[in-house]
Amino acid sequence: MVSTAEDMASVQQHRDSAVKLEVRDVAIRYGSTTAISGINLDVRKNEIFGIIGPANAGKTSFLKALNRMNDFDNAMSVDGEILFEGTNISDVRNVYALRNRIGVVFPLPVGLPLTIYENVAFVPRLRGIRDKAELDVIVERCLTRSALWDEVKDRLDSLGSLLSGGQQQRLTIARALSQEPELLMLDEFSIAVDPVTTMRIEDVLKELKPEMSIILVTNLVQQARRLADRTAFFLDGECVEIGDTEALFTGQVEDSRTTDYIEGRFG
Amino acid sequence: MNHASGQQTGNLPDINQRNADWYIDKIVQYLVFLSGISAIILIVGIFIFVTIEGFGFLLEDFSFREFFLSPWWEPTDDDEPTYGILALMAGTASVTGLAMLVAIPFSLGSAIYVAEFATGKTRETLKVLIELLAAIPSVVWGFIGLSIMNPLIIDLFDVPVGLNILNAGVILGLMAAPIMTSICEDALKAVPDRYREAAEALGGTRWQVIYKTVLPAAKNGLLGGVLLGVGRGFGETMAVLMATGHAINMPSSVFDSVRALTATIAAELGETAVGSPHYQALFTIGIFLFTITFIINLTADLIVRGIRKS
Known part of the structure; x- marks a missing residue:
């Protein structure tokens, strides 16, 4: 909660600083099982922050904690501090507004059971936009940016769930873009997408970078190398190391396990 | 029924002889089948019964107009019973x-x-x-x-x-x-x-x-x-x-x-x-x-x- 002048000043400072998201000593537990612990990292503005690591490293749980998707999951508890623009997210008074500012793309595309048009217009409508012409503009812009417009412009009124897997994933990206998010989190978005579409989405992400911070969780280490400015390596519930992507991929590592993973010796 | 030689344990069934197990299996199959289709039999039975019982009325006293459009349900009227529902x-x-x-x-x-x-x-x-x-x-x-x-x-x-x-x-x-x-x-x-x-x-x-x-x-x-x-x-x-x-x-x-x-x-x-x-x-x-x-x-x-x- 922002109350005193001092706090206001510190928030203002954060607005100006290059850091979008700070994670301090975060641990996530499911009952008595620890999924991930001791996570400290910063995500800067206008960067793509890659997170790589084998299955069960806690990557997805970590993303869930960042927009408080754990609220409705009683089994999941989050310790430590997550600061979004300098505000601790566990103190925000309107969690829905927080989520509204953070875009999420899930591993398997989830087209809401609505038409293509309504999928993309969902968030603008939540924000109270009623004007059809205004919605039309937003829908076209978002679908164009996610490289889907040409394929669906003649059937915006058909169900989103009838699209192919790759198209649905681009639909969910269009939906996330309609939020005009300050932070976009992608959780292994290419898992159900063909290579050509994957490359198209990667191009879209590069174009988006000047406007937002992007967290890219990926199983494909080469994808992290292609896209991420900095990369974190998660393993068995801890963050092994964080570094400039190029450095990590050229062997300038602090922990040899990072190189072992990148070069495919395990995981 | 024991055609087995000395070392063999238990009774080897004769392939041309229907034994108790065979009959039990058949009986159970029929019982389960009957229970299974009983719902259908009951529904059809009830429908037939209700229809037969009401059939005489449908043939003789039934008037579509009176039955569905008259508000007077007076079946016990001595002079002129009406059946409007x-x-x-x-x-x-x-x-x-x-x-x-x-x-x-x-x-x-x-x-x-x-x-x-x-x-x-x-x-x-x-x-x-x-x-x-x-x-x-x-x-x-x-x-x-x-x-x-x-x-x-x-x-x-x-x-x-x-x-x-x-x-x-x-x-x-x-x-x-x-x-x-x-x-x-x-x-x-x-x-x-x-x-x-x-x-x-x-x-x-x-x-x-x-x-x-x-x-x-x-x-x-x-x-x-x-x-x-x-x-x-x-x-x-x-x-x-x-x-x-x-x-x-x-x-x-x-x-x-x-x-x-x-x-x-x-x-x-x-x-x-x-x-x-x-x-x-x-x-x-x-x-x-x-x-x-x-x-x-x-x-x-x-x-x-x-x-x-x-």
Whole structure:
């Protein structure tokens, strides 16, 4: 909660600083099982922050904690501090507004059971936009940016769930873009997408970078190398190391396990 | 039967001899088959029985115009008996309609609470209680209508009689609500969690997520639940007999006493001469009720099946 002048000043400072998201000593537990612990990292503005690591490293749980998707999951508890623009997210008074500012793309595309048009217009409508012409503009812009417009412009009124897997994933990206998010989190978005579409989405992400911070969780280490400015390596519930992507991929590592993973010796 | 040599243990069965196991297997197969198709046999049997009993009336005294369009149900009139069920249909329809007005918001609300908001113990307890509520015998509901609702309505609205559409509608609505809640809750639970997560991630509040995503996705199941409630209301007899006042009347307000189709059969059948036109006319009402409830239930079933597939 922002109350005193001092706090206001510190928030203002954060607005100006290059850091979008700070994670301090975060641990996530499911009952008595620890999924991930001791996570400290910063995500800067206008960067793509890659997170790589084998299955069960806690990557997805970590993303869930960042927009408080754990609220409705009683089994999941989050310790430590997550600061979004300098505000601790566990103190925000309107969690829905927080989520509204953070875009999420899930591993398997989830087209809401609505038409293509309504999928993309969902968030603008939540924000109270009623004007059809205004919605039309937003829908076209978002679908164009996610490289889907040409394929669906003649059937915006058909169900989103009838699209192919790759198209649905681009639909969910269009939906996330309609939020005009300050932070976009992608959780292994290419898992159900063909290579050509994957490359198209990667191009879209590069174009988006000047406007937002992007967290890219990926199983494909080469994808992290292609896209991420900095990369974190998660393993068995801890963050092994964080570094400039190029450095990590050229062997300038602090922990040899990072190189072992990148070069495919395990995981 | 033992054809085995010395070392062999147990009896080796003769391949040309049917033994006890063989016969038991056959008998069990037939028994299970009979139980399985008994539902069909019973339904068809009942339909044939009701039709035969009402057939004489349909052939001789039945007039489509009089039966469906006359409000006069006077089968015991010595000079000129009339068999019009319009008032009875109006009674059944008005009570069922009011019952749905009570039951739909009630059951939808509790289904949404149980499926979307309640967790852990609260949820389990509520589910058990709702099932329990559905099991209360209808005569108990009728009793509540007679002894509690009746004086309450007389006091509250200052009307001479408390046994009327309002009374029966509320009683029937409360009766139908638990089963409707159960089915609607199943429909909501069948909506995959990934829809909820996706809509929540977009920043929807819980009500926005339910209203814009979950309810549209579950609409077929919800509609099926509502239709089953309608079917229940239509076919209900005892509570309606006790709470409507059982007076033949074309209703003009909810404070009018009415009489339902089902209650008419229940009250009069025991006092008619078997085979008389009156007796047969009651069975004709039975055919009519049977057809209507069959259509309602079939529609509900098809709709519910529809969601399971998609």
